[in-house]
Amino acid sequence: MSxxxxxxxxxxxxxxxxFIQLWDAAADYMAxxxxxxxxxxxxAVTPNPKFAFVNVAEMDSAEQxxxxxxxxxxxxxxxxxxxxxxxxxxxxxxxxxxx
Amino acid sequence: MSxxxxxxxxxxxxxxxxFIQLWDAAADYMAxxxxxxxxxxxxAVTPNPKFAFVNVAEMDSAEQxxxxxxxxxxxxxxxxxxxxxxxxxxxxxxxxxxx
Numbered sequence: 723m724s725x726x727x728x729x730x731x732x733x734x735x736x737x738x739x740x741f742i743q744l745w746d747a748a749a750d751y752m753a754x755x756x757x758x759x760x761x762x763x764x765x766a767v768t769p770n771p772k773f774a775f776v777n778v779a780e781m782d783s784a785e786q787x788x789x790x791x792x793x794x795x796x797x798x799x800x801x802x803x804x805x806x807x808x809x810x811x812x813x814x815x816x817x818x819x820x821x
Numbered sequence: 822m823s824x825x826x827x828x829x830x831x832x833x834x835x836x837x838x839x840f841i842q843l844w845d846a847a848a849d850y851m852a853x854x855x856x857x858x859x860x861x862x863x864x865a866v867t868p869n870p871k872f873a874f875v876n877v878a879e880m881d882s883a884e885q886x887x888x889x890x891x892x893x894x895x896x897x898x899x900x901x902x903x904x905x906x907x908x909x910x911x912x913x914x915x916x917x918x919x920x
Binding site for chain 1: 841861865870877909912918
């Protein structure tokens, strides 16, 4: 069963471009890993958001996600993201309503 | 331009069914509002998650979203959700990568 990564990030005003540059490099890496389906980066339009960005991504399995983030390359790509506190979870979809 | 609501919820262990019941009622309301496109409820499989559930929904516009959540009916449906601290944002998609 596929898994959905949802990762909200706190990004201070003025640091948005720095964050997106780091995200682009990490996303490029993830897109090359086995099990990758898609990823989308969302930027808040709400004023003064708790989380200025939220990444949502789907992978074929939790095992493939964990393998992807366990490499030295991923650790190096994401080390500078320590400036941006995150609250990631792996999820299953439990409800869907289409309009 | 459409907007993506992302709403992470803190739900204490043992309260999952209560939360889903409230979410179902609110989602049924939202699905009847102008501009509704889709909604998905995600449940964390990560142990001890900060956010046990995350709702993601798309609406045609921020104005239609704000109109939908401004009604007395919505206020009554969601009042019991005060037990579940949330960190909602309205978002734009700024990056998409498809595998």
